[in-house]
Amino acid sequence: MNFEQIKLHLNAYKENDQIIDAAKYLLYSFDMEHENFAGFGFREPSPNLVLLTTEGELGDPQTVIIPSNLFDFDLNLVLNVIAHEMLHVRQKAPGKTIEDKNEREFQAYYEMLFHKNFPKIPDASDFHKKIFGEKAFEYYKRMGEGSDLQQKYATQKVEIEQLISVLP
Template identity: 50%
Template sequence: MKAYQEIIQWVNSFHEQGETIQSAEFLINEYNLNHPNFKGFELREKAKPDFILMTTEGILGGPQIIRIPENTFEFPLNLMLNLLAHEMIHVQQKEKGNVVTDKNEREWQAYYENIFHIQFPQIPELSVFYKKACANKALDYYNRMEVGSELQLKYAEQKEEVEQLLKSLI
């Protein structure tokens, strides 16, 4: 993998040429995020600093498209890498034979990955601000699971990890 500063230069070069999709493709290849169930990127409306929306779209069990804002790379690269990793978790979760049907579980798993980088350890750490935001979003999705359900029990230990992390970030 290239050095982080070199990656930033590549991304900036793509961005200056208006090649947002090529930049995203470069990053998923550079950071080994690609997955056989990934069909490609499509652009969506520009993001705002307080609202950056990326989505994974496609039928469960079928190939997935990730829609990214046309101005994705105007934002901090480590944040964008974490958002791309989040969406690639969703691509995996929607693969035929590996479908995670519960939306709360899908989001829990993706936010947990953003916090702890278990599957994608090569992704840079988030700032404390964004770690807190992801931890709180993960807990929101955990709390949306049926109270005392098998799903909550399945993630009870991870929930404790997230709560401990939040306490340590205060």
Template identity: 55%
Template sequence: MPFEDIELTIKTFHKHDLVKEAGLWLLKIYEMEHPNFGGFEFRDEIQPDSILMTAEGIIGGPQIVRIPKNTFSFSLVLVLNLLAHEMMHVKQKAPGIAMQDKNEREWQAYYEMLFHKEFPLIPKASVHHQKFFAEKAMVYYDRSEKEVNPLRLKYENQKLEIEELIKSLG
């Protein structure tokens, strides 16, 4: 389905205050559904010009993704990237994976927002947002212990990819 048609459909959902339904539809269209996803719940809006989504639930259990009611007043490309980030957390916290390290979870989720390996249908974010996501990824990478650390070694190639991306974005 062309992106313009998806945008039009989302605007229609939004107009009729069907925010959760719009989110579910996007998960299906962009192939982000996961059995550990426990649904959408609303969170308080922070400010009219900022958006926050979170995946919440115990590790190893179903995850609720909290979104603000004004989710679809933001750029659809940004919203899709934020949903991909949270759906990475849904996957990471699933039984059988149950990834404990928050820094590793965040690193992987921000990496996904830049390179879309798990969710290849997600469009690239704006250069501004890519820079922001890359900087956030590096914050979580840098939080891992400085000594020889299995996580640092595991993600060294991805770190180099992000550094190259940052250079290319200017």
């Protein structure tokens, strides 16, 4: 199915106030489903902020909390933010748990830029890529100067620096 058809489906869901069904449709359409995903829940919407969170204890099924106005935003941005949260769902799965929050966040922002886990996700705008890169750098810095974690992700940090350096 092409991107325009997906948008038509999403509009139909939105017109019928089926926001959670629309979000589930995106998981299916972009191969983001995971056995550790417990479902979606709602949060209060903000007119100019796309805020999603993943909730649940490490090792337990995870719920992704979305605003009811999620589909009022650019679809490429929405897909990237959902991919970020679905990576957290994977990171918190039993047997694959990544305990360090800075590592989880760095990986998730890296994913928003390079789509290694979710290759069907389209690129966000250059504006948003710069924001994702800055957030990745923030979490990289929080790992601790010269730490084992920073060394583990040094190559990915360089990839982000190279990508950001060529953006207009």
